[in-house]
Amino acid sequence: MAFLSSRRKRARLAPELDDQDLGRLLKTLLATTRTGTIATTDLCVAQISRLLDQDPGDWDRRTHRIGVLADFLAHSHLPRTWAARDPRNPSALALHAWTQVASARSQGHLEDRADVIESCLRAAELAPEDPTPWVALLGAARLERWEQPQVFGVWNEVLARDRWNREAYLSMLTYLTPEEAGSRMQVLEFVDGLCARMPANAPCAATELTAQVFQYHSVLDRGGFEALVARNHWSQAMATQALDRVVHTWVQPGFLRHARALADLNLLAYALMAADRRREAHAVIEALGGVVTAWPWRTGGDPLTEFDQAQRRASAGM
Known part of the structure; x- marks a missing residue:
């Protein structure tokens, strides 16, 4: 991953992170999808298809791009239209399924469970080496409250194709929290097992720190006195060690090379x-x-405002 200039730049939300090709596509989609014409749909589909066909075998980059596009198109007809027109295109099917999962997060359930599962399985059959249909199915399984053996089965299908898939590990981490379908002990066991074998710069390297932020947020959510002293969480041994393990390596140019490295640096900051x-x-x-x-900046309010305040406080502390 190429870090941006250290010269201070205006803070901006950028779901594409430093993926310039994806950023250009998002701007084009924003400018062209408003017309809703058939020609516009064809143009957008061609552009999306061209981007997703880049870098074959780079599953980390593909997962990032499909995930961002799914969030961006969560309320668009475009992924469904593409999948209907080209039912043997694994990219179309994976994006359609993932878009339905993204749309369902705010509702708490899938509108068409059978369609999502079928799209994932057909995409997996057409492109058996591709982990992204299984990542989408993992999201659907969580929304549908599948039993743990089934969810772990889907997760293992992702790992069989992409050993350190960031989205899969973070999805499973969330699934195992007490707020969803697991317990604090399961989270600890999951993180410990990962840290024992994971390369320090793997795409899923932020799993341990994410678990600590989750726990910190759970304290904040309790409100009252506990929220007032929530900062004490970061003086506990496990939280301190999670920060110490990464604080000096992640900022080194070239150490983190995965597609969502800038997201991990946001988490660290x-x-x-x-x-x-x-x-x-x-x-x-x-x-x-x-x-x-x-x-995680939105936890305290508007993410750009929270980031700007953090940037000023950090600069004052120098």
């Missing part, structure tokens, strides 16, 4: 500021070049 480690946070924020992710 947020956690360091929550822990009042401002000097270290300053270096991370500078490395971001103004690229902001909605989560």
Whole structure:
């Protein structure tokens, strides 16, 4: 991953992160989909297909691109239209299924469960080496509250194709939290098992720190006195160790090379500021070049406002 200039830039939400080709596509889709004409649909489909056909075998990049496109098109007819027109195109089927999962997150259930599952399985059959249909199915399984053996079965299908798939690990981490279908003990076991065998710069390297942020947020959500002293979470041994393990390596140019590295750096900057480690946070924020992710900054309010405030506090701490 190529880090952006350390010179301060205006903070901006950029779901594409540093994927310039994806960013250009999102701008084109925003400008052209408003017309709703058949010609426009054909043009958009061609552009999406061309992007998803780039870098064959780079499953990390493909997962990132399909996930961002699914969120962007969650309320668009375009993925469904593409899948209907080209039912033997695995990219069309995977994007259609993932878009339905993205749309269902706000509703808590899938509108057409059978269609999503069928699209995932057909895409997996057409492109057996591709993990993205299984990642989409993992999201659907969580929404549908499948039993743990079934969910783990889908997760293992992803890992069989992409050993360190970031989206799959973070999805399973969320599934195993007490807020969804697991327990604090299951989260600890899951993270410990991963850390024991994962390369330090794997695409899923942020799983441990994400678990700590989840726990921090659970304390904040309790409100009252516990929320007032929630910062104490970051002085506990496990939280401190999670930060110490990554704070000096992640900011090194070229260390993190996966597609969502800037999202992981946003997470690290947020956690360091929550822990009042401002000097270290300053270096991370500078490395971001103004690229902001909605989560976890939105936890405190508007993400850009929260990021700007964190940036000023970190600079003052230098």
